[in-house]
Structure formats: structure tokens, C-alpha cells
Amino acid sequence: MALTPDITIPEITKLEIQPSRTYALDIDTGQIKGMVDGRQAIEQFIRKAIFTPRFVHEIYTDAYGCEVPSMIGKGFSNEFLRSEVKRMLTEALIYDSRINKVYNFDIKPNGDEIFVSFTVDTVAGVIEIDGVNL
Structure with missing residues (x-):
């Protein structure tokens, strides 16, 4: 009869969403005003990411920011602009x-x-971004 080795099975833990606590930025004044977390931090990320030009600031990676401002006023058709x-x-x-x-x-x-x-x-749920002027 063959011996079967003891097999240890690690305990499976639940995946936890890590906090996204960050500084609260007043986008109008550029001042730091406390801290935000959760939904507020995600909303702030969305607004900051779409208003930060991509490839301009060395502090950010190439993945951060948005290229939309570079498209404005260049004579592209409205259909092309909507797609891009x-x-x-x-x-x-x-x-x-x-x-x-x-x-x-x-x-x-x-x-x-x-x-x-x-x-x-x-x-953190559905976030509606309404009427942003880029």
C-alpha cells in the first residue's frame, strides 16, 4: 500500500478593495483641502485625469492624462472629434x-x-459626468 503525503491547502481569503485615500484637490484653486476616499477619490481621479494633458508633465506616467485638448480647434470634422x-x-x-x-x-x-x-x-458605483467643457 502506497503512502499518501499530507497536503496542506492554504486558507483562501476574500479579495479586499484597497482604500483609495488621497489628498482632496480643489480643482478651481489648485489647493489641497483635506483628504478624500472611496467614491469621492474616484470622482476626483476622473476629473483630474481628463483635465491633465497626457505626455506633458514628467511627474505622470504616459498612461496618465488625456489628449483631448490637443484635438480642439484643429479643424477636424465633428464626426471625427466625437469618435476620438x-x-x-x-x-x-x-x-x-x-x-x-x-x-x-x-x-x-x-x-x-x-x-x-x-x-x-x-x-464604488455608477458616476455620471455631466456637461464638462474640455
Whole structure:
């Protein structure tokens, strides 16, 4: 009769979402005003990521920021702008592990401005971004 070795099975633990506590940034003044976590931190990330130009600031990796401002006022057709803005906004956000999906875009080019609204599914629930002027 063959001997069977004892097999130790490690205990399986639940995956826990790590806190996303960060500094609260007043986007209008650029001042730090306390701390935010959870949904507020994700909302702040979304707004900061879409307003930060990609490839400009050395402090950020190439994955951070958005290229939409480089498209504005260059004479592209509205159809092309709608397509590219959708792609660029999605790319600016989806790499963050707290973001599950970016969809339901409403993109309105208007000369040197682009107004956008969209929906973001996150680990903290659905976040609606309405009427942002890029």
C-alpha cells in the first residue's frame, strides 16, 4: 500500500478593495483641502485625469492624462472629434483598477470647445459626468 503525503491547502481569503485615500484637490484653486476616499477619490481621479494633458508633465506616467485638448480647434470634422474624444476619454480612465467601464457618451464639439457627458461604472458605483467643457 502506497503512502499518501499530507497536503496542506492554504486558507483562501476574500479579495479586499484597497482604500483609495488621497489628498482632496480643489480643482478651481489648485489647493489641497483635506483628504478624500472611496467614491469621492474616484470622482476626483476622473476629473483630474481628463483635465491633465497626457505626455506633458514628467511627474505622470504616459498612461496618465488625456489628449483631448490637443484635438480642439484643429479643424477636424465633428464626426471625427466625437469618435476620438470617446476613445481618448476611455483610455484616460480605464487603466485605473477602480474603473470598470466608460460609456454613454454625449459629445458636442463647438468651435474651440468640446462639451462632454458620460457614465463611468466604478467599484464604488455608477458616476455620471455631466456637461464638462474640455
